[in-house]
Amino acid sequence: MLQELVLDVRKALESSRPQRQADSSFDRIKSSFACQFSSVNPRAFLPWGFVRHRTSKWIWTNEVTQPGGDAPIGARAFRKDFTPPLGKTPAQADIIMTVDNGLTLYVNGGQVGTGGDFRFAEHFCVALRPCLNVFAVTGLNAGVPLACLPPSKSHTPTAPPPLSFPTPLGAIPLRWTPAIAQGAYGVAPWGQITIPSTTPVLSLTAANWIWTSEVVNGNAPAGARYFRRTYYPPTGQTVTSATVIIVADDAYSLTVNGVPVGSGTDFHIAQTYTVNLAPAPYVVFAVVATNGGTVNNPAGLLVAVEIMSQCNCISGAYFISDGSWKFNTGTSVGFELPGFDDSKWPAAVIEGP
Structure with a gap:
């Protein structure tokens, strides 16, 4: 199973007032919790890391012994936390993603969308919170090669992942490990992926x-x-x-x-x-x-x-x-x-x- 993920996070051009750095674990917890209930009202946006799917890498868990190799059938959980630089407020994220063979995407605990054919990427646009944002994916391998992107934590469950894993307050267990790169975009066995465009350019090539x-x-x-x-x-x-x-x-x-x-x-x-x-x-x-x-x-x-x-x-x-x-x-x-x-x-x- 494979998953490809590209994030384009856009932040408000206007910097927020300088904030005191959290100097204790308690301060960090308070800051994270407060973000859950804040609202975003951006005035203007600046691209921060343009979406570049061609530089992305397929990733999966450490169960794959060689790039593009076979992985056990079943669902695996992935999570990526994003905290903006001091003084910057994220407003929205453009996400291009595909998973071989299926995906469910969550942002800050809410289900955003699904996908079921890795040959066709999904493009999601999601409003963000002003502080910590959590991107979480359940990827399903239905019995053929698989993988995911960019660097993130992965969970190889013997039981379903914790219900809180997609949420900002859901702690990542220490046993979670960094996801393993399976190869750059375009590598076999996945090749080129059809990606939604602002001006749709359709083809019947992949249709049945x-x-x-x-x-x-x-x-x-x-x-x-x-x-x-x-x-x-x-x-x-x-x-x-x-x-x-x-x-x-x-x-x-x-x-x-x-x-x-x-x-x-x-x-x-x-x-x-x-x-x-x-x-x-x-x-x-x-x-x-x-x-x-x-x-x-x-x-x-x-x-x-x-x-x-x-x-x-x-x-x-x-x-x-x-x-x-x-x-x-x-x-x-x-x-x-x-x-x-x-x-x-x-x-x-x-x-x-």
Whole structure:
């Protein structure tokens, strides 16, 4: 399992009043505790360490005996504490992260977001507290090579990590050890990672052709089939737009949150759409894909999506056509609407890249 983490912490340009250095353990505890209940009201920002994912390193626990080697299956906890220089007030953090195979990110004890495909980095933007800030990650290795970044403390549990480990007041046990570097960005077996950009640049290269479970020997019955994918933004984020590139064999009709977006009738030519989104707790992508003809023949749906969200800054996330989509073979009235119940729909079947 691998995790890649880049932090861009932005601080207020205006320095705060000089503060007395804590001269005792009690003073340090009081200072840390006070930060939990302070508010941030920045006026201007100065980049402090621009996001440079290409200088980041994959990291993992000391269970990996060689860079890029195999690690035990299961979850591992990582934690990085950040205390700003004296007189500087952090306002927000831009975080680019991926984990092979899955992640849950916490900042100051609150869950920020998750990720489940290491080929696509997650981009989170998080407001910070004026003093101590804690970045914590639970990384899941599902059975293939893994790792994480930048230098941080790691926990190799024989039992789940302490519930307080993501919080500023959660003490790091002495048995926690520094994370071990597995190699620089771009190293095998992970290679180049797709990273959300301010101006989305999408590709279908990593997407999978999907269809229903009816495919036998590469052929599926003719007719329309129904697909859905629901996206939940990170806590505190508001979705603003989605860019979709899509194609189907033989035809498709796309809706987003119940609003018709576009259609296509030639699987040789993909279409790209950018959709502005109204604030909503989640976004539903619904597709009617039709396999033409009168007899069984090849059919497939291929999709890549980039979502942009906003709080105090922009966050981004990718997803593609894969087993996270759901399908139905029968007519589904209202399936394109956000409130439709697809809990009994089965997972789409991956046909291939």
